[in-house]
Amino acid sequence: xxxxxDLVVIGGGPGGxxxxxxxxxxxxxxxxxxxxxxxxxxxxxxxxxxxxxxxxAEMYHVIKESTSYGxxxxxxxxxxxxxxxxxxxxxxxxxxxVNNLLRGRKVDIYHGxxxxxxxxxxxxxxxxxxxxxxxxxxxEMLVPKFVLLATGSRPRMLRGLEVxxxxxxxxxxxxxxxxxxxxxxxxxxxxxxxxxxxxxxDMGVQVVLVEYADRILPLEDEEISMEMKRILExxxxxxxxxxxxxxxxxxxxxxxxxLSIIRNDSDTEHTITINQVLVSVGRDANTEDLGLxxxxxxxxxxxxxxxxxxxxxxxxxxxxxDVIGGYQLxxxxxxxxxLAVNHMMGEEIDxxxxxxxxxxxxxxxxxxxxxxxxxxxxxxxxxxxxxxxPLRYLGKPLVxxxxxGFIKIVGDKKTQDLLGVHLIGVQATExxxxxxxxxxxxxxxxxxxxxxxxxxxxxEVFGEVTQGYK
Numbered sequence: 001x002x003x004x005x006d007l008v009v010i011g012g013g014p015g016g017x018x019x020x021x022x023x024x025x026x027x028x029x030x031x032x033x034x035x036x037x038x039x040x041x042x043x044x045x046x047x048x049x050x051x052x053x054x055x056x057a058e059m060y061h062v063i064k065e066s067t068s069y070g071x072x073x074x075x076x077x078x079x080x081x082x083x084x085x086x087x088x089x090x091x092x093x094x095x096x097x098v099n100n101l102l103r104g105r106k107v108d109i110y111h112g113x114x115x116x117x118x119x120x121x122x123x124x125x126x127x128x129x130x131x132x133x134x135x136x137x138x139x140e141m142l143v144p145k146f147v148l149l150a151t152g153s154r155p156r157m158l159r160g161l162e163v164x165x166x167x168x169x170x171x172x173x174x175x176x177x178x179x180x181x182x183x184x185x186x187x188x189x190x191x192x193x194x195x196x197x198x199x200x201x202d203m204g205v206q207v208v209l210v211e212y213a214d215r216i217l218p219l220e221d222e223e224i225s226m227e228m229k230r231i232l233e234x235x236x237x238x239x240x241x242x243x244x245x246x247x248x249x250x251x252x253x254x255x256x257x258x259l260s261i262i263r264n265d266s267d268t269e270h271t272i273t274i275n276q277v278l279v280s281v282g283r284d285a286n287t288e289d290l291g292l293x294x295x296x297x298x299x300x301x302x303x304x305x306x307x308x309x310x311x312x313x314x315x316x317x318x319x320x321x322d323v324i325g326g327y328q329l330x331x332x333x334x335x336x337x338x339l340a341v342n343h344m345m346g347e348e349i350d351x352x353x354x355x356x357x358x359x360x361x362x363x364x365x366x367x368x369x370x371x372x373x374x375x376x377x378x379x380x381x382x383x384x385x386x387x388x389x390p391l392r393y394l395g396k397p398l399v400x401x402x403x404x405g406f407i408k409i410v411g412d413k414k415t416q417d418l419l420g421v422h423l424i425g426v427q428a429t430e431x432x433x434x435x436x437x438x439x440x441x442x443x444x445x446x447x448x449x450x451x452x453x454x455x456x457x458x459x460e461v462f463g464e465v466t467q468g469y470k
Contacts, residue, residue, distance in 0.1 A: 001141075002122050003108075005031045007344065008130050008144035010114040010290065013040020015321035015333030016150035017098055017107075023341045024105035031142055032107050033114035033132055039098045041152050042330040045172045048094060050195060052087040053175070054362050057202035061364070068401060078203055080178055087175075110140060115291035116147065116317070126295040127317045146316050146344045149304065150337060151290065153283035153322035158187060160247020161279055167252050168277045171196070180205055181275035185257070187245055188280035189216035191361040194228065196278055198363035201235050208238045208274065210261055215241050217361065221373040221422040223388070223408060228367060228424060231404055245277075285323040308351055310340040318344065327357050358436045360429040365405050368432035370439055371420030374410050383413040387445070387469035391425045394464070395456035402426050407461045409445055409469060416444040427458045434462055445469040 007023045009016045012034030024030045037044055060078050067073075102109060112134040122129035122143050130142040155170040157163060165173050171192055184200055186193045189211030197209045209216065209232070215225040216232075216239060229239055242264045249260035249269065257277050260269035285302050296313040298305040303325040310318045318340040321333030332352055339349045361367040377384045392403035405425025411418050421435035438448055449466030453459045 002129070002143045003031070003140065005029050005108075005142060005144040007031070007146045007148060007341070008033065008114070008142050009148045009150060010130070011040065011150035011152055011286075011321070012036075012038035012109075013150060013152045013321065013333065014042045014330040015152070015337040016040065016148065017102060018334040019148055019150065019320070019337030019341050020107045021101055021105045022338050023344075024102075024107050026341070026345065030105075030107045031110060031144070032102065033110045033112065033130065033142075035111065035113045037095060038102065038109065039095050041154075043094055043098065044091060045175060047330055048091055049087050049175050050171070050199075051362055052090045053083065054195065054199050054364075056083045056086065057199040058364055061202045065401070078180075080180060084176070084178065110142070111135070112140075113289060114142075115289065116294055116297075117291060118294035125314070125316060127291075127297070127314045131291075146318065148337065148340055149290065149312075149317065149319040149323055150321045150333065151286040151323055152333075153285050153328055155279070156282045156284045158245075158247075158279050158281050161187065161245060161250060161277065163279060164252075167255070167257050168250075168279065171278065171280055174278050182206060183208070183275045184278055185210065185245075185259070185272070185274045185276075186278045186280055188282070189213070189239070189241070190219070190280070190282065191217065191359075191367075193278075193280040194232075194361055194363050194367075196280060197232060197237050201232070201237050202364060206236070208240070208272065210240045210243055210245060212244050212264065213241065217367065219359075220361075220367060220369060221408060221410075221420070222375060223406075224367060224369070224422050224424050227405065228363070228365075231365065250277075283322065283328055285325070287323055309343045309349060310336060310351075311343075326352075327354065327359065329357065329359065332357055356436065356439050358432045360432065362429060365402065365425045366428035367424045368428040368435075369420065369422040370432060370435050371418070372410060373420060373422065374408075377410050377412075377419050382419060384419070385411045385413045385470055387465050387467075389461055389465035389468065391458075391461060394458070394460055396458050396460070397426055399456065400426055407431075407465045409465055411445050411469060416446065418443060418445055418448070423461075425458075431458055431461070434459060 006028035008031045009020045010033045020030045020032045063076050110132045112132045114130050114132050116127040117129045132140045183206040185208045197207045201207045217225045246260040251258045258273045260271045304319040304323045320336035322328045343349045355371050358370045388408045390406045391397040397403040408422045410420035445466045453463045
């Protein structure tokens with residue numbers, strides 16, 4: 001017998017479960033379909049476990065450097081078994097919280113693969129019924145008024161670097177490492193690659209980082225990228241930019257990987273031997289096996305196409321998060337899920353504004369940004385004004401023992417609008433919230449400078465940087 005709902009959400013990640021909880025709170029009867037565990041990639045294979053490992057790496061580094069704080073230790077050892085145990089405990093606590101949230105909102109959870117059906121006896125609409133195939137082979141039929149697709153993404157594969165989960169890894173594999181390799185080559189110098197390079201170098205692994213673009217973190221402001229490169233190289237991370245791994249050069253023997261790195265503007269091969277390779281070149285949307293062929297829903301270059309209200313070509317079917325492209329960030333998916341539900345309920349909505357989305361990289365030091373880079377602002381025709389302030393001029397970073405980094409603001413000379421804020425340094429991922437609020441309230445650099453920031457704090461950097469803005 002088919003079960004009827006106001007909303008069925010396919011995908012239990014931060015976009016899906018937040019949307020389901022939101023709709024249920026507003027009185028709808030809601031079902032959530034998830035083939036693995038609610039919480040999704042972010043909770044189980046991404047945001048949370050990686051940040052737990054990063055914290056362990058940071059603590060290991062701090063304890064090794066404790067003498068500089070006047071704290072003497074006889075010996076320090078990183079125990080990966082305990083590191084993984086702590087990670088699992090953090091994930092489990094949050095997993096229970098998500099389950100309790102959905103249970104408290106009376107959301108029905110179906111464990112299995114949800115597929116959209118074409119017009120049938122259950123519904124005349126394409127996508128008006130969902131078949132949930134369980135692992136045991138059983139199937140249940142759900143008939144909703146609305147559907148929300150929030151199936152997330154998976155690590156992108158790189159042709160020629162075939163993942164074997166032992167020598168050549170994805171980020172999913174790396175999260176489960178029980179023993180650290182002596183050396184690791186990371187292919188991809190974006191946010192995820194830089195986080196892994198920072199973490200592994202802090203854990204004592206010799207790291208080589210290869211990025212195809214002409215700089216690591218190519219989506220960040222160029223000065224931020226250059227500062228991060230300087231800091232990582234100071235920590236003995238070898239960085240190749242404007243380079244790639246020659247696909248046909250990969251050879252695995254006796255637990256070692258031998259391959260060649262080639263500059264994009266050269267034919268000269270540099271051959272290295274490494275213990276393991278981590279492929280970190282982005283993520284692909286999970287659009288397969290959803291039954292999209294039974295509908296008019298359009299997919300272009302692997303991305304589900306939606307309108308200004310997150311509706312697909314089937315107006316009762318919405319999609320949010322990684323499957324629609326844009327910023328593949330948990331907090332973006334969550335907001336999109338709430339907005340999509342609001343639109344289903346008849347409210348007018350505005351799409352998430354990319355210029356108001358904070359972006360964070362949890363390396364050491366941290367990186368955070370919002371809005372336009374200086375280069376992007378100039379490309380868009382703004383008469384750009386900038387100001388930069390080093391953290392080493394503040395008291396709190398010196399007290400913390402790490403004064404690397406700076407803040408940079410980008411503004412429009414003509415209108416005095418704040419166009420972008422870019423941070424690298426300790427607590428950057430917390431400080432960016434101040435910039436997010438300023439962007440949301442449309443505060444100018446001058447207005448930010450009138451705020452009284454407490455002393456000594458990291459937040460003082462906002463007051464200082466605006467003094468040099470012209």
